[in-house]
Amino acid sequence: MHVFKDQLNRKIRLKSVPKRIVSLVPSQTELLVDLGLKDCIVGVTKFCVHPIDIRKQKAVVGGTKAIKIKKIKALKPDIILCNKEENTLEIVNSLDNIAPVHISDIYSIEDCYELITMYGEIFDMATKAKLLIVNIENQRKSYIHKKNKANSVAYFIWKAPWMVVGSNTFIDAMISEAGFENSFKSKVRYPEIQLDDDLLKEADFIFLSSEPYPFKASHIAELKNKFPDKTIKIVSGEFFSWYGSRLLGSFNYFRSLGQ
Template structure:
């Protein structure tokens, strides 16, 4: 019997043959598939799948992560479609199940979860050696982070404006930030009853704001700029706080980019 790999939905997948046709509906997974050397088997991706730049241009777009073009995917005759619990809608996945033989569900929630993600895709698509190399590189970074004695910083990580939105503590982003002892505020978890994974923030009604040391303005999904930083620095409610831009891809993208993401955060945390 062939060995099988179990995805985030608990579905066991047999090893795919060399002729697997893969559609990825997750930008960070698309980048990971290329890192695993699956270039010739990737037949579809979203318009948000922009890495690696020189390779994704050769792959057909099938809409966005939410606005998926079902007919475009059907025309590609994929054997496998890779989705993510947070990024793709359940209705879309259910419609795809009607004609796609294998739906692979992913759901990394911490940087360490990337190790099982590498192993999952490496096993399904017969890229175990490539997956192992990525795992070793990430483990080296994680050990580097664990060995640091970095001072605690309370951070507000902004992902949107009008309305202002931040991240709950049970998100992948918050877990990445904790690697360098940056603790996100507000102290909420999206899994709690009535809570949101990406809470809306009202600067006028946030008593915990006084405890924030750094305000981080992410480059995605909203593209914050230095002008936004300067505007916030002029807000008297934020006086004395360090306000700066941060690379959202390096903090929020799991997969292969997490390796550089950990190194990036270590460098930012160590900077004066």
């Protein structure tokens, strides 16, 4: 019996290296594939869109908030991968009797490195995991040296109600990594706001995330009418919120934002 810990410091007991994996987190599914574990994945969510063909090749077991428990059980997984924010406590508790559940908890790039290292150890892919971390860190260091003066940004994730990103989130950490100041850093998590909020008025940029709400050009026009002097952009939510191997492209993407 091998004992590991997840990012909530829960003990995970495994008889051997897991060969049948159910992943309930899109960014973690992509990470598994890039670690060479695609053949071991047996179940994914409907939101696991990278690689693009993964949902055709693996069983789809629901979403991140609503799962098909019988379908997961039928897959006879050796391990189930979850995330504290993406998946509910109710979901985790419902899975405990099926297989060991590993939960990630991500607030920084360092937390991402810890998760990649954990997967390297659990799935016997330590060498690939270390190389991935080195490659991400090289991209990160290369970008840091090219940062310009920080500009403040309000990062929207939802409409009706309007919701932005606050502190104590991974996106907040990535806003900083991109060279911006989060206008709503004084707020926690994902606060609802009104468009007359003073913090929004003070922001230099407004970013409309491509996910989870599908912002479009019409929303830029709507906000431009109210804030004609602000730079308003739709940005890739994946490069700001997906941890794991997606980070390899984040810093080149940040360059495209003018930082």
